[in-house]
Amino acid sequence: MRIGELAQAAGTTAKTLRFYEERGLLPETGRTLSGYRDYTRGVLPRLDFIHRGQAAGFTLAQIKQVLDIRDDGHAPCTHVRDLLDQRLADLDAQIRSLTALRATIGDLRRRADVATDSHCRADSVCQYL
Numbered sequence: 057m058r059i060g061e062l063a064q065a066a067g068t069t070a071k072t073l074r075f076y077e078e079r080g081l082l083p084e085t086g087r088t089l090s091g092y093r094d095y096t097r098g099v100l101p102r103l104d105f106i107h108r109g110q111a112a113g114f115t116l117a118q119i120k121q122v123l124d125i126r127d128d129g130h131a132p133c134t135h136v137r138d139l140l141d142q143r144l145a146d147l148d149a150q151i152r153s154l155t156a157l158r159a160t161i162g163d164l165r166r167r168a169d170v171a172t173d174s175h176c177r178a179d180s181v182c183q184y185l
Contacts, residue, residue, distance in 0.1 A: 058088075062095045066103040073103075081106055081120055083127075113143055 059070045066073075076082045077093075082102065086094045102123070109119040118139055125132035168184045176183055 057095050057097065059093045059095065062099065062103075065097075066100060066107075068103065068107075076103075076106065079116060079120065081116065081123060112140070113147075114139060 057065070059073055063070045063073055073082065077084060082099060085096075085099070088094050105123070106116075106119055109122070110116075114122075122132045122136055122139070125135055164184060171183055
């Protein structure tokens with residue numbers, strides 16, 4: 057199947073498929089006599105895995121690591137579990153950071169409720185920050 061057909065079947069674009077191939081996420085494929093890429097339907101599960109990895113927040117480099125392990129004939133499950141553990145830890149850290157930011161913004165907003173515009177100083181951009 058040509059690149060446009062594969063892109064449509066995978067719900068992506070031909071540009072994305074070329075990018076994946078350049079990055080080593082997709083193996084180089086054969087070419088037709090006229091030079092068009094000629095993919096098999098067998099690449100669809102690989103594209104599905106790439107999309108699921110991105111949806112989980114993995115980088116393309118991490119996804120490539122998993123694919124390389126699989127391409128070497130090994131099960132990547134342990135590596136994927138480690139990546140998931142790291143992703144969870146990263147998300148927990150982001151949540152803590154966002155919770156702290158939310159508290160800071162809430163405090164600033166509460167202080168803005170008690171201040172009045174008449175308290176704005178000429179030498180200050182805004183008293184709320």
